[in-house]
Amino acid sequence: MSSVGTEGFGAENHRQGSQGRQSRETSKATSVLHPKDVLCCHTTYKQLRNYKMTVNVLDSLVSVCSFAPFCRIMALDMPSAVQNLKEPDPELQVLGAAYIQHECYSDNDAKNEVRRLKGISELVKLFNSENQEVQRFATGATRNIIYENMENKVALIEEGGIPQLVEALKEPDDELRKNITGILWNLSSKDNLKQKLARETLPDLTDKILIPLSGSSGETNEVQQTPSEAEIFYNTTGCLRNLSSVNEKTRQHMRETDGLVNSLVHYVKASLEDNKAEDKGVENAMCVLRNLSYQLYGEIPPSALMRLEGPTRDQASGKGEAIGCFTPQSRKAKNSKNRDLSTFTEVARVPKGMEWLWHPEIVKMYNNVLHQCEINSTTREAAAGALQNITAGDRRWASVLSRVALEQERMLPVLLDHLRTNNDLELRSLTGLLRNLSRHCTNKNDMATKVVNLLVTKLPANGREKEPSSDAVINICGILNNLVTSSSVAARDIAFFDGLQKLVAIKTEHDNSPGRAKAAKAAATVLSNMFQYKKLHSSYKQVRRL
Known part of the structure; x- marks a missing residue:
């Protein structure tokens, strides 16, 4: 039986509690106050806070609209709300977007009505408004409009929404970035949209979100995130998790994006040092690394593969020489060992970019995840799946990393401990990894x-x-x-x-x-x-x- 590799799942919407290979969507934007709930202009700020609204949403409505204009939302319906988006007055634009955001929180008919009224194109025009409150409400409304609505996702893309969202990422505003990354995560849940998203968003998501929030651009190993930044990072890695599961071309694009792999590895290592292995951001990061390791030796640049396979490898044989297949007295075994030591020395420098995916140091990180992560089985499954991927097949480097896992990291006890799991997805990854290790063990x-x-x-x-x-x-x-x-x-x-x-x-x-x-x-x-x-x-x- 041949060794095997695995590709992971897309991000799941744990609010719905469903699992499966299909990518899932993130949560919706917070619902704003329904117009019928505003009884009069004398409603106090404290009373408003009793409604299920975020403080930022309240502050925005109160400061931008003041109470008198705010009461005008009572008279809105969907056509008038969409019309408000076209008006030059930012107050009217906010009121229109706020109404749409609330109405589309859980009403699919309202979402479809916005599309029929050409409201999506009007919202897209406001993504880069000079007024930041308009930006917030326009993106918040869009986040709700596209949630579990494929027609609206397609309409958003057809109206040029992705470039406008990417452009708006330049604004250092957490509420706006939460909405934008939430939208991108939701869009990435559909396979037929993933390649386009990857082409148009990866550099900016990496440069503006992933690198700074992972801490990889700083001098320390700490990850210091505010609660809002943690949500932004979670949304972003959820999007990347979905994108990494689609096909070889997108995996290649992601591996080659400057700073992407480095940031994920740095974030996971720093989180482990801070005893945060259970965090949802770690789960997403591990799932991305697992997916980017899928079919790794068949997809990495030929120059990198040649270096890993060693200079004296018999290319014509088509089979790798598993480490330890010969007795210590065998000349062939000694030659094989010498090649391994030479290659190991060459790759043992500080890795950069995609080199992390096959570097011996990554085996140690995955081992630490398996040791520290006691609750989140999805994170453990991702670690085992990544190890399964990099130890899969006949390649000599798969055998080298198997030996690192067994002999250097002494990983067998923790794998056997987790083998008692009742989670079949985790069991599949663990047994797939053990299948590879048993093939290569000495x-x-x-x-x-x-x-x-x-x-x-x-x-x-x-x-x-x-x-x-x-x-x-x-x-x-x-x-x-x-x-x-x-x-x-x-x-x-x-x-x-x-x-x-x-x-x-x-x-x-x-x-x-x-x-x-x-x-x-x-x-x-x-x-x-x-x-x-x-x-x-x-x-x-x-x-x-x-």
């Missing part, structure tokens, strides 16, 4: 004694059980097979811990779904390779009688 007997018992307990009793998933079962069988082919200890322990019964049942008792059929084939491969150990034939016969 001492398969030692690894077998540590992992076989726990792996057998994770196997289902037969092929009909729904948990764990077929992907996880295939990975577990892959690990066992990698060990069995070189270790009689692995075969012995599988039999001792009642793994034979499970493997036979997975092979013979299953439905006709493609996943279960592949799992049955994987189990059959393990059983076939176990048969080479004649001392275990009596155990095989006993299982057949059951």
Whole structure:
């Protein structure tokens, strides 16, 4: 069975509690006060605050409109609100945008009406208004208009909304930037919009948001963010998380964007030092790094790959020489080790940009995430998935990093500890990583004694059980097979811990779904390779009688 890599999920809207491969949207802009809720012009500021509005929204309405004009919002309907957007008076523009923002908070009919009235194009014109309150309300209204409304997302893009949003990022205003990054995150939830977004937003998002808020531009390792800046950073990394999941071209673009990978790595490392591994910003950053590591060795520049593969590699063979496949006395093993040391020395300088993705130092960071992150399983899954990606395949560097993980970082205990998870997504990444490590490890007997018992307990009793998933079962069988082919200890322990019964049942008792059929084939491969150990034939016969 070949080693495998994985691509992560897009950002999820945890407010809705749904999961899956599809990218999700961020939350909407805060709803402003409904006109019917303003009973008279004598309403006090304290009374206004009892409504579910942010202080900034209140301050904006009170300071810009004053109470008398503010009461005029009572008379608005959607056509008049859109008309207000066209007026030259900033007060009227604010009132119109505020009305639209509130009405579109949870009413899809209102969102569609704004589009029919050509209100989206009018809002776009206000994104770079000279009046900052107009900017805030125009972007706040837009954020609500496009939320879970694909037609309005398309209309926003067709009206030139993305360049105008990017231009507005130059304003150092937190409320405005929260709206802009929230809009971009929502737009990035749709696959057919991601490439365009990446082309038009990556440099500015990186330069104006990611680098300064990650702390990577400063002299210290600290990340110092206000609550508003933390939200802006979360929105931005949520957008990047979605963009990184779409295709090779966009992944390449992101890897090559100056400062992007550096900032993510710096932010995660600084957060770990500050014991903030559970933060949502860390989750997003880790998911981006995991996605950018997907199919890494097939997508990095040829010059970088050539340096990692070493100068004496036999390019024609098409296969990498796994580290430790030969005895210490073997001349071939010594030559391989010397090449590894030479290459390791070359890449062990301070990495820059995308070099972080395959640098040995990144293995240490992922290991620290696995050790520190006890609550957020998505972050742990991303760390395991990133490690799975950079240890996948036949490339020699995948084998080198596997050895770093096992021998230098001594990662096996923490992986086995997390293997007890009931989260199938996390289990898939963990078992995928262990599958790669078991393939490249130098001492398969030692690894077998540590992992076989726990792996057998994770196997289902037969092929009909729904948990764990077929992907996880295939990975577990892959690990066992990698060990069995070189270790009689692995075969012995599988039999001792009642793994034979499970493997036979997975092979013979299953439905006709493609996943279960592949799992049955994987189990059959393990059983076939176990048969080479004649001392275990009596155990095989006993299982057949059951």
